Amino acid sequence: MNDRSISPDTTDILYGIASRRSFLKSAAAIAVAGGTVAACSDSSAQKTAATARNTSGGTTAPHPSTPATPVSAVSTADQMDAMHEAGIKAFPARTEGKGNQLFAPKMDRGVKVFELTAERVQWETEPGKKVEAWAYNGQVPGPQIRVKEADRVRVILHNKLSESTCIHFHGLELPIEMDGVPFITQPPVKPGQSFTYEFTVPAGNQGSHMYHSHHNAAKQVGLGLLGAFIVEPKRPRKVEQVDVDYVMILNDGMHGYTVNGKGFPATEPIKAKLGQKVRIRFMNEGMMIHPMHLHGMHMTVIDKDGWAQPAPWKCDTLNVAPGERWDVVVNCNKPGVWAFHCHILPHAESDHGMFGMVTALIVEA
Numbered sequence: 001m002n003d004r005s006i007s008p009d010t011t012d013i014l015y016g017i018a019s020r021r022s023f024l025k026s027a028a029a030i031a032v033a034g035g036t037v038a039a040c041s042d043s044s045a046q047k048t049a050a051t052a053r054n055t056s057g058g059t060t061a062p063h064p065s066t067p068a069t070p071v072s073a074v075s076t077a078d079q080m081d082a083m084h085e086a087g088i089k090a091f092p093a094r095t096e097g098k099g100n101q102l103f104a105p106k107m108d109r110g111v112k113v114f115e116l117t118a119e120r121v122q123w124e125t126e127p128g129k130k131v132e133a134w135a136y137n138g139q140v141p142g143p144q145i146r147v148k149e150a151d152r153v154r155v156i157l158h159n160k161l162s163e164s165t166c167i168h169f170h171g172l173e174l175p176i177e178m179d180g181v182p183f184i185t186q187p188p189v190k191p192g193q194s195f196t197y198e199f200t201v202p203a204g205n206q207g208s209h210m211y212h213s214h215h216n217a218a219k220q221v222g223l224g225l226l227g228a229f230i231v232e233p234k235r236p237r238k239v240e241q242v243d244v245d246y247v248m249i250l251n252d253g254m255h256g257y258t259v260n261g262k263g264f265p266a267t268e269p270i271k272a273k274l275g276q277k278v279r280i281r282f283m284n285e286g287m288m289i290h291p292m293h294l295h296g297m298h299m300t301v302i303d304k305d306g307w308a309q310p311a312p313w314k315c316d317t318l319n320v321a322p323g324e325r326w327d328v329v330v331n332c333n334k335p336g337v338w339a340f341h342c343h344i345l346p347h348a349e350s351d352h353g354m355f356g357m358v359t360a361l362i363v364e365a
């Protein structure tokens, strides 16, 4: 087990291991481009990088030693800007693995059957940053379950982890024996065991819900045992007739600040055409609040935890607390690439540029 992945220090969460690595790379490249290093060995690159980092305004870096050649404020600013630019230009960066993929059920005499295997995998959260994940079917977030009000559903859980686990269906109002809380409603599902959950989705319980581990959850959900459970209504309201339906799951555990299991620049942009309506289903599986801010256009809030709001209301920053789901609709009436990020700024940007909970809404003209 990679110790760092289960007990990261704050610096790793804030700056990210890969960010540091790519910082070293870009700082070395800048040094070469600027003619300050003629032939660049690893150690000289790191020295240059360390000098650049120490003068970049970071508060956690050791006190800078006096560089041989004084670095002017302009070149320091240029170095920082180059790192910021490189991050933006890399977006959306390719990484291995995609979470939250739509899960097609198998049908068994009218029952929608979803089989989930919980197991350890390696997960790339941003380019070059591989972490240990505990995942359903190899995905973080787990595959997206989408059913309809009043559907009969069977979820078969196989535990291939080294710990017991279980699944709680967060937001669904189920019979108590299907609630998925060890020692309250069921025994834990031990390593090597399986457990079958089966229920009828109650009428009126539509909306954006979640499924996740409810056993040693700070670790298990933090490592990736979570997913979206969406219940489509039998009769959709006019307000929810949209062109794009996007699930955005936030997390802040051992993988750092992530949107659908990835950190910027590996996050996925939301794409729409001018004039289209986009529904965003925010879900917070983390342990911190995340006020999500969209630039350029407002969001109309229609649902909280799957329940319709008394009347839709507007905002541009929406606080999403742990366990909450908020559904909003954006009328995409302004073309461009609009930044979309958590507004707790250390979740989104550092000296090295944007990272973590940052993505974009791209409105194509």
Ligand SMILES: [Cu+2]
Residues within 6 Å of the ligand: 289, 290, 291, 342, 343, 344, 347, 357
């Ligand atoms: Cu945040």
